[in-house]
Amino acid sequence: MSPRLLSRVVPLLVLAGLSLGHGGTNSEGGSGGCGGGGSDAHGGDEEHPKASGAACPEEGGPTAESFGRAFLETHCLPCHSASVTGAARAGAPVGVDFDTPGAVRLWARLIDAHTAAGPDAVNSEMPPLSSLPAPSLDERLMLGQWLACGAP
Numbered sequence: 664m665s666p667r668l669l670s671r672v673v674p675l676l677v678l679a680g681l682s683l684g685h686g687g688t689n690s691e692g693g694s695g696g697c698g699g700g701g702s703d704a705h706g707g708d709e710e711h712p713k714a715s716g717a718a719c720p721e722e723g724g725p726t727a728e729s730f731g732r733a734f735l736e737t738h739c740l741p742c743h744s745a746s747v748t749g750a751a752r753a754g755a756p757v758g759v760d761f762d763t764p765g766a767v768r769l770w771a772r773l774i775d776a777h778t779a780a781g782p783d784a785v786n787s788e789m790p791p792l793s794s795l796p797a798p799s800l801d802e803r804l805m806l807g808q809w810l811a812c813g814a815p
Protein backbone atom coordinates (compact mmCIF):
# COMPACT_ATOMS: atom_id res chain seq x y z
CA MET A 664 0.00 0.00 0.00
CA SER A 665 2.59 2.54 0.95
CA PRO A 666 4.76 2.27 -2.15
CA ARG A 667 1.77 3.24 -4.20
CA LEU A 668 0.99 6.10 -1.93
CA LEU A 669 4.58 7.20 -2.03
CA SER A 670 4.68 7.14 -5.78
CA ARG A 671 1.76 9.52 -5.73
CA VAL A 672 3.03 11.79 -3.04
CA VAL A 673 6.61 12.12 -4.12
CA PRO A 674 5.92 13.65 -7.53
CA LEU A 675 3.51 16.00 -5.80
CA LEU A 676 6.17 17.12 -3.41
CA VAL A 677 8.63 17.54 -6.23
CA LEU A 678 6.15 19.64 -8.14
CA ALA A 679 5.38 21.71 -5.09
CA GLY A 680 9.09 22.23 -4.58
CA LEU A 681 9.53 23.38 -8.16
CA SER A 682 6.74 25.86 -8.12
CA LEU A 683 7.43 27.27 -4.70
CA GLY A 684 11.13 27.53 -5.09
CA HIS A 685 12.42 26.86 -1.67
CA GLY A 686 9.22 25.76 -0.22
CA GLY A 687 10.61 24.62 3.11
CA THR A 688 7.14 24.70 4.56
CA ASN A 689 5.75 21.43 5.43
CA SER A 690 2.86 21.62 3.09
CA GLU A 691 0.74 19.23 5.14
CA GLY A 692 0.25 17.22 2.00
CA GLY A 693 -2.26 14.99 3.72
CA SER A 694 -5.47 13.86 2.10
CA GLY A 695 -3.87 10.78 0.66
CA GLY A 696 -6.93 9.10 -0.69
CA CYS A 697 -7.49 5.79 1.00
CA GLY A 698 -5.17 6.05 3.94
CA GLY A 699 -5.20 3.12 6.29
CA GLY A 700 -8.07 3.04 8.74
CA GLY A 701 -8.82 6.64 9.41
CA SER A 702 -11.49 7.47 11.89
CA ASP A 703 -14.30 7.61 9.44
CA ALA A 704 -15.23 4.57 7.45
CA HIS A 705 -15.39 6.21 4.06
CA GLY A 706 -13.23 9.27 4.14
CA GLY A 707 -12.02 9.05 0.58
CA ASP A 708 -13.49 10.71 -2.42
CA GLU A 709 -12.76 7.65 -4.45
CA GLU A 710 -13.54 4.12 -3.48
CA HIS A 711 -10.84 1.73 -4.34
CA PRO A 712 -12.33 -1.64 -4.88
CA LYS A 713 -9.55 -3.61 -6.39
CA ALA A 714 -9.54 -7.22 -7.43
CA SER A 715 -7.35 -9.25 -5.10
CA GLY A 716 -5.89 -11.12 -8.04
CA ALA A 717 -6.30 -14.39 -6.17
CA ALA A 718 -6.16 -17.57 -8.24
CA CYS A 719 -7.83 -20.91 -7.74
CA PRO A 720 -5.15 -23.37 -6.57
CA GLU A 721 -4.65 -26.23 -8.98
CA GLU A 722 -4.77 -28.76 -6.22
CA GLY A 723 -8.20 -27.51 -5.30
CA GLY A 724 -9.27 -24.57 -3.24
CA PRO A 725 -11.62 -23.97 -0.36
CA THR A 726 -15.27 -24.92 -0.74
CA ALA A 727 -18.45 -23.61 0.79
CA GLU A 728 -18.40 -26.59 3.06
CA SER A 729 -14.80 -26.32 4.17
CA PHE A 730 -14.67 -22.55 4.40
CA GLY A 731 -17.12 -20.28 2.63
CA ARG A 732 -20.32 -20.84 4.48
CA ALA A 733 -18.82 -20.48 7.93
CA PHE A 734 -16.84 -17.44 6.83
CA LEU A 735 -19.92 -15.68 5.52
CA GLU A 736 -21.98 -16.65 8.53
CA THR A 737 -19.44 -15.27 10.91
CA HIS A 738 -18.37 -12.16 9.07
CA CYS A 739 -21.05 -11.06 6.61
CA LEU A 740 -24.49 -12.54 7.16
CA PRO A 741 -25.11 -10.68 10.41
CA CYS A 742 -25.73 -7.67 8.14
CA HIS A 743 -25.97 -9.09 4.59
CA SER A 744 -28.78 -11.61 4.89
CA ALA A 745 -32.28 -11.38 3.48
CA SER A 746 -33.49 -12.50 6.88
CA VAL A 747 -31.95 -9.47 8.55
CA THR A 748 -34.09 -6.38 8.16
CA GLY A 749 -34.26 -2.77 9.25
CA ALA A 750 -31.77 -1.36 11.69
CA ALA A 751 -30.26 -4.77 12.27
CA ARG A 752 -28.64 -4.51 8.85
CA ALA A 753 -26.47 -1.75 10.21
CA GLY A 754 -26.70 0.03 6.89
CA ALA A 755 -25.96 -2.90 4.61
CA PRO A 756 -27.84 -2.09 1.40
CA VAL A 757 -31.11 -3.95 0.99
CA GLY A 758 -30.65 -6.74 -1.52
CA VAL A 759 -26.91 -7.07 -1.03
CA ASP A 760 -27.29 -10.47 0.59
CA PHE A 761 -25.06 -13.51 0.48
CA ASP A 762 -27.41 -16.23 1.67
CA THR A 763 -27.19 -18.63 -1.25
CA PRO A 764 -24.42 -19.95 -3.51
CA GLY A 765 -26.05 -18.13 -6.41
CA ALA A 766 -26.02 -14.84 -4.54
CA VAL A 767 -22.39 -15.28 -3.57
CA ARG A 768 -21.47 -15.83 -7.21
CA LEU A 769 -23.53 -12.86 -8.27
CA TRP A 770 -21.65 -10.62 -5.85
CA ALA A 771 -18.33 -12.40 -6.15
CA ARG A 772 -16.42 -9.56 -7.74
CA LEU A 773 -17.56 -7.01 -5.21
CA ILE A 774 -17.01 -9.38 -2.32
CA ASP A 775 -13.49 -9.95 -3.55
CA ALA A 776 -12.84 -6.24 -3.99
CA HIS A 777 -14.08 -5.39 -0.50
CA THR A 778 -12.85 -8.29 1.55
CA ALA A 779 -10.42 -10.69 -0.11
CA ALA A 780 -6.64 -10.71 -0.22
CA GLY A 781 -4.33 -11.87 -2.98
CA PRO A 782 -1.22 -10.87 -4.91
CA ASP A 783 -2.72 -7.60 -6.13
CA ALA A 784 -4.51 -6.25 -3.07
CA VAL A 785 -5.43 -6.83 0.52
CA ASN A 786 -8.97 -5.59 0.73
CA SER A 787 -10.37 -4.86 4.13
CA GLU A 788 -13.20 -2.45 3.57
CA MET A 789 -15.64 -5.16 4.60
CA PRO A 790 -16.68 -6.04 7.15
CA PRO A 791 -16.74 -2.59 8.71
CA LEU A 792 -15.46 -2.25 12.21
CA SER A 793 -18.13 -3.56 14.54
CA SER A 794 -18.47 -5.85 17.48
CA LEU A 795 -18.00 -8.79 15.13
CA PRO A 796 -14.58 -10.39 14.93
CA ALA A 797 -12.54 -9.15 11.97
CA PRO A 798 -11.35 -11.76 9.47
CA SER A 799 -7.68 -12.66 9.64
CA LEU A 800 -5.35 -12.21 6.69
CA ASP A 801 -5.41 -15.97 6.17
CA GLU A 802 -9.15 -15.89 5.93
CA ARG A 803 -9.02 -13.05 3.42
CA LEU A 804 -6.56 -15.04 1.31
CA MET A 805 -8.77 -18.10 1.44
CA LEU A 806 -11.79 -16.03 0.52
CA GLY A 807 -9.96 -14.81 -2.58
CA GLN A 808 -9.15 -18.36 -3.59
CA TRP A 809 -12.63 -19.61 -2.92
CA LEU A 810 -14.17 -16.90 -5.09
CA ALA A 811 -11.56 -17.44 -7.80
CA CYS A 812 -12.56 -21.09 -7.89
CA GLY A 813 -16.16 -20.04 -8.49
CA ALA A 814 -17.28 -20.41 -4.87
CA PRO A 815 -17.99 -24.14 -5.15
Ligand code: HEC
Nearest residue numbers: 738739742753754755756759773774777778789790791793
Ligand atom coordinates in the same frame (compact mmCIF):
# COMPACT_ATOMS: atom_id res chain seq x y z
C1 HEC B 1 -21.82 -4.55 10.50
C2 HEC B 1 -22.56 -4.73 9.26
C3 HEC B 1 -21.82 -5.26 8.05
C4 HEC B 1 -21.11 -6.42 7.97
C5 HEC B 1 -20.83 -7.46 9.06
C6 HEC B 1 -20.66 -6.52 6.60
N1 HEC B 1 -21.09 -5.45 5.88
FE1 HEC B 1 -20.88 -5.15 3.88
N2 HEC B 1 -21.89 -3.42 4.00
C7 HEC B 1 -22.28 -2.82 5.17
C8 HEC B 1 -22.70 -1.46 4.90
C9 HEC B 1 -23.15 -0.46 5.95
C10 HEC B 1 -22.56 -1.27 3.52
C11 HEC B 1 -22.86 0.00 2.70
C12 HEC B 1 -21.80 1.03 2.88
C13 HEC B 1 -20.51 0.69 2.23
O1 HEC B 1 -20.49 0.25 1.05
O2 HEC B 1 -19.47 0.86 2.88
C14 HEC B 1 -22.06 -2.52 2.98
C15 HEC B 1 -21.83 -2.74 1.64
C16 HEC B 1 -21.28 -3.90 1.14
C17 HEC B 1 -21.11 -4.19 -0.26
C18 HEC B 1 -21.63 -3.36 -1.41
C19 HEC B 1 -20.62 -2.40 -1.87
C20 HEC B 1 -21.04 -1.76 -3.17
O3 HEC B 1 -20.15 -1.20 -3.78
O4 HEC B 1 -22.22 -1.82 -3.55
C21 HEC B 1 -20.49 -5.39 -0.35
C22 HEC B 1 -20.10 -6.15 -1.62
C23 HEC B 1 -20.25 -5.85 1.00
N3 HEC B 1 -20.75 -4.95 1.87
C24 HEC B 1 -19.62 -7.03 1.31
C25 HEC B 1 -19.46 -7.50 2.59
C26 HEC B 1 -18.80 -8.74 2.91
C27 HEC B 1 -18.17 -9.68 1.90
C28 HEC B 1 -18.89 -8.91 4.26
C29 HEC B 1 -18.29 -10.01 5.09
C30 HEC B 1 -16.87 -10.20 4.97
C31 HEC B 1 -19.59 -7.74 4.78
N4 HEC B 1 -19.92 -6.93 3.74
C32 HEC B 1 -19.90 -7.57 6.11
C33 HEC B 1 -22.35 -3.42 6.42
C34 HEC B 1 -21.78 -4.64 6.73
